[in-house]
Amino acid sequence: MTQWIDICAADDVEMEDLIEVTHDGQSYAIYRSPEDAFYATAAHCTHEYVSLADGLVMDHIIECPMHNGRFDYRTGEAKGAPVCVNLKTYPVQRQGDRILLGLGD
Amino acid sequence: MVHSSWKDYSLSGPSKGAAVITDDQIETRVVQSWFVAKVDRKALKGLMKRSDRPAMLNYGLWIGLIAVTGVATLATWGTGWGWVWLVIYSAIHQSATARQHELAHGTPFRTRWINELFFHFSSFITLSEGHYYRWRHSRHHTDTIIVGRDPEIQSPRPPEILSLLINLFNLKTVLVTLRDFVARARGDLGPGAHFVPDSEGPKVINAARMYLLAIILILLACVALASPLPLLLTIGPRVIGAPLYAVLHFTQHAGLNEDVYDHRLNSRTILMNPVLRFLYGNMNYHIEHHMFPMVPYHRLPELHEMIKDQCPTPKNGLLDAYREIVPILLRQVKDPSYHIQPVLPQDRLAAE
Numbered sequence: 414m415t416q417w418i419d420i421c422a423a424d425d426v427e428m429e430d431l432i433e434v435t436h437d438g439q440s441y442a443i444y445r446s447p448e449d450a451f452y453a454t455a456a457h458c459t460h461e462y463v464s465l466a467d468g469l470v471m472d473h474i475i476e477c478p479m480h481n482g483r484f485d486y487r488t489g490e491a492k493g494a495p496v497c498v499n500l501k502t503y504p505v506q507r508q509g510d511r512i513l514l515g516l517g518d
Numbered sequence: 519m520v521h522s523s524w525k526d527y528s529l530s531g532p533s534k535g536a537a538v539i540t541d542d543q544i545e546t547r548v549v550q551s552w553f554v555a556k557v558d559r560k561a562l563k564g565l566m567k568r569s570d571r572p573a574m575l576n577y578g579l580w581i582g583l584i585a586v587t588g589v590a591t592l593a594t595w596g597t598g599w600g601w602v603w604l605v606i607y608s609a610i611h612q613s614a615t616a617r618q619h620e621l622a623h624g625t626p627f628r629t630r631w632i633n634e635l636f637f638h639f640s641s642f643i644t645l646s647e648g649h650y651y652r653w654r655h656s657r658h659h660t661d662t663i664i665v666g667r668d669p670e671i672q673s674p675r676p677p678e679i680l681s682l683l684i685n686l687f688n689l690k691t692v693l694v695t696l697r698d699f700v701a702r703a704r705g706d707l708g709p710g711a712h713f714v715p716d717s718e719g720p721k722v723i724n725a726a727r728m729y730l731l732a733i734i735l736i737l738l739a740c741v742a743l744a745s746p747l748p749l750l751l752t753i754g755p756r757v758i759g760a761p762l763y764a765v766l767h768f769t770q771h772a773g774l775n776e777d778v779y780d781h782r783l784n785s786r787t788i789l790m791n792p793v794l795r796f797l798y799g800n801m802n803y804h805i806e807h808h809m810f811p812m813v814p815y816h817r818l819p820e821l822h823e824m825i826k827d828q829c830p831t832p833k834n835g836l837l838d839a840y841r842e843i844v845p846i847l848l849r850q851v852k853d854p855s856y857h858i859q860p861v862l863p864q865d866r867l868a869a870e
């Protein structure tokens with residue numbers, strides 16, 4: 414069953430950007446898209462485990478700061494070399510000015 | 519020949535295993551992280567932003583210059599001027615070496631397909647197949663000048679001066695490249711087996727086959743037209759236009775330290791004039807590029823200004839750089855452990 418965790422405030426994440434958050438020793442990346450929608454993925458790139466927190470969000474793409482590997486953060490899809498393995502994604506809900514991260518499924 | 523008392527630079531030497539990054543090693547490797555200069559996140563984000571416009575103008579000018587000098591070569595071919603134009607054409611054409619590099623990072627153009635179009639075009643005219651290059655270059659960024667892991671170390675010690683001079687025209691590189699294409703076309707990735715994931719092998723193998731086919735077609739065109747021009751105007755510049763880029767690229771890491779996780783100690787930034795910077799895609803800002811590979815080439819001068827007080831003093835032009843490099847190389851022939859130790863800002867302050 415999905416457990417909803419209050420993970421951050423909406424204003425913690427700038428438009429077209431991301432932040433890294435931790436819960437129970439696990440790191441997650443929370444994104445805010447240009448349309449003001451929120452998404453969550455694993456915090457580390459599937460190529461060489463670098464944190465995506467310093468990466469660049471462009472439209473719906475997160476670009477890894479290490480070798481510029483790109484993922485669609487809505488689906489986790491790896492968009493080509495040097496990333497070949499998709500990112501794990503998590504459900505997100507916005508409740509007022511709080512962001513809830515869905516874990517457990 | 520590898521100096522008996524020094525290191526083996528191959529990926530399958532004694533540091534073998536270091537070159538293969540397995541899942542459980544990745545986290546430790548990343549923790550062993552690189553020095554990164556302090557930069558305001560907002561300012562850095564501003565620099566990382568992508569836009570097609572600057573690259574459209576820059577690449578438009580580049581293609582325009584290739585076209586004009588190519589037509590001039592054709593128009594004067596058969597006279598002495600034909601060769602003069604061919605050399606100028608080749609020097610501009612091989613700006614593709616620097617461009618391919620930046621395009622591999624995906625930073626010049628915001629629109630991905632335009633970036634990829636120029637990437638594969640630049641890859642072919644430099645005979646540096648794109649899929650393979652992307653994987654190899656990723657490893658160079660993970661393990662910059664880490665012996666046994668970095669497949670792009672250009673100045674292994676002790677330096678082989680004669681070989682370096684011969685390769686000013688890429689003669690060795692082109693022969694090795696052709697040998698590697700044949701091997702890859704047959705399924706043997708060579709050193710690539712250390713950094714190309716299994717799932718990507720077929721792409722690299724197919725691309726090598728396509729490259730060989732294209733090279734054969736170019737040679738057939740020469741026979742059919744009874745002229746060397748098809749070769750000279752397509753991949754011939756890889757040799758004819760090579761010296762300028764050999765001289766530029768070699769400055770990036772030569773004479774600096776190995777096996778250190780600080781790009782300020784193993785990479786070199788050089789201030790250069792706008793013409794060289796245009797041809798070289800601003801790769802003279804090499805420390806900056808390694809520290810922040812997400813910043814597109816055209817914003818590197820601004821990044822340099824932002825972090826220069828955390829970096830060694832840059833070299834003032836190519837001559838200044840070679841005044842540093844040449845004596846080090848000569849000394850390394852006898853003493854491979856010798857290298858330059860750039861003065862870092864904290865050392866500068868301590869000395870004052």
Ligand code: FES
Pocket residue numbers: 458459460461462463477478479480481482483495496656
């Ligand atoms: S670590 Fe993310 S692309 Fe290599």
